Amino acid sequence: MPSDLFRLDNRNAVVIGAGSGIGRAAAEGLAAQGAKVYCGDVNLATATETARACSGEARQVDITNGQSVHTLLREVAGKPGGLHVVVSTPGVNVRKPILNYTAEEFDKVISVNLKGTLHVLREAGAIMAGQGFGSIIVFSSIRSVTVEPGQGVYAATKAGIVQMVRTLAAELGPAGVRVNAIAPGIVETPLTQQIKSHPEWYQAYAAKTVLGRWARPEEIAGPVAFLASDDHRRSFVRGWRMDRRRREILAAAVSRLGLCQVGQSFRQNQRTVRNRFGRGVLVGPMAHAAATGNE
Numbered sequence: 001m002p003s004d005l006f007r008l009d010n011r012n013a014v015v016i017g018a019g020s021g022i023g024r025a026a027a028e029g030l031a032a033q034g035a036k037v038y039c040g041d042v043n044l045a046t047a048t049e050t051a052r053a054c055s056g057e058a059r060q061v062d063i064t065n066g067q068s069v070h071t072l073l074r075e076v077a078g079k080p081g082g083l084h085v086v087v088s089t090p091g092v093n094v095r096k097p098i099l100n101y102t103a104e105e106f107d108k109v110i111s112v113n114l115k116g117t118l119h120v121l122r123e124a125g126a127i128m129a130g131q132g133f134g135s136i137i138v139f140s141s142i143r144s145v146t147v148e149p150g151q152g153v154y155a156a157t158k159a160g161i162v163q164m165v166r167t168l169a170a171e172l173g174p175a176g177v178r179v180n181a182i183a184p185g186i187v188e189t190p191l192t193q194q195i196k197s198h199p200e201w202y203q204a205y206a207a208k209t210v211l212g213r214w215a216r217p218e219e220i221a222g223p224v225a226f227l228a229s230d231d232h233r234r235s236f237v238r239g240w241r242m243d244r245r246r247r248e249i250l251a252a253a254v255s256r257l258g259l260c261q262v263g264q265s266f267r268q269n270q271r272t273v274r275n276r277f278g279r280g281v282l283v284g285p286m287a288h289a290a291a292t293g294n295e
C-alpha cells in the first residue's frame, strides 16, 4: 500500500465553515496532509484563528450569497495549480415542531443549508469541470435518513443535499470532478450546544451510539481527507453519502484499508468487513459518525 495515501501536498483547498466545529477540524486535517488551506467563514475572526492554526489564509464568505462564493472560489482557482478541494460545512438548525415553524425560520434553514450548498456545488463544480479535476465535499447529516420530532425542516435540507450531490456527481463525473457528502451522527460542536446543555438529552443521544458517546470534530477530519485525496482507488468514490446504512460506507471502509476494491459488490464488501471486524462494526473515524442515529 502506498505510504502517501492521504497526502495533499501542492493542493489548494478551500474550507467554508472553517471558523468552527467540523469545518475547523477539516481545515486542520487537510493542512496536516500538506494542503494549502483557504479558511472561509461568514465570521472572519474565527476563520482567522483557524488559518493561524493551520498556516493557511482566512477569507470572509457567506454561502447564502452566490457572488460571495463565486469570488472566493475564483480567487483560489487562479492560484498556481488551481482549485483541488472544496469543503463546505455551514449548517443551521431551528429545532421545533413543524406546526410551530414560521416562514422566516424555514427560509433561514433552507437558505444556509440548501441554497448555500447549491451555491458551493455550482461554483466549485463549474471551476473544476473546466480544470478537469477536483473534489467537492459537502455536509449532510444522519438526519437525511432518520428523523425525530423537531427535526423536520433540517432533515429535509440534509436529504436534499444528498440528492443534489448524487445528481452533480453524475453530471460532472465524466469531467473528472468528484462530489460527495458526509452525513455525521452527533458531534460536539457549537451547533449541538443546545442538546449538550440538557444532560438527559445529551445522554440519550450518546446512548444510541455503538460507542456510547458523541463524536469529536477531529474524528470527521479523516473522512474529509479520504474524500479529498486522489489515490486511484479513492478517486473512484463519487456521489456517496457516508453513513451507516449505506453499502457505500462498507466499500469505502474496506477500500481505505486496502482490503478490496470499491467496485466490489455490497455482499462481498459486507462479508469482508464482518469477517475482519465483527458484525455491526465499521472502521476508523467513520465508525462513530456512521453508527449514531442523531442530528
Ligand SMILES: NC(=O)c1ccc[n+]([C@@H]2O[C@H](COP(=O)([O-])OP(=O)(O)OC[C@H]3O[C@@H](n4cnc5c(N)ncnc54)[C@H](O)[C@@H]3O)[C@@H](O)[C@H]2O)c1
Binding pocket: 016, 017, 018, 019, 020, 021, 022, 023, 040, 041, 042, 043, 046, 061, 062, 063, 064, 089, 090, 091, 092, 112, 116, 139, 140, 141, 142, 183, 184, 185, 186, 187, 188, 189, 190, 191, 192, 294, 295
Ligand atoms: N455537529 C453535529 O452533531 C452534526 C451532525 C450531523 C451533521 N452536521 C453538519 O455538519 C456541518 C458542520 O456542523 P458544525 O457542527 O461544525 O457546525 P458549527 O455551527 O460548529 O460551524 C458552522 C460554521 O459555519 C459558519 N457559517 C454559518 N453560516 C454561514 C454562512 N452563511 N456562510 C459561511 N459560513 C457560515 C459558522 O460561522 C461556523 O463557523 C453542518 O452542515 C451540520 O448540519 C453536524
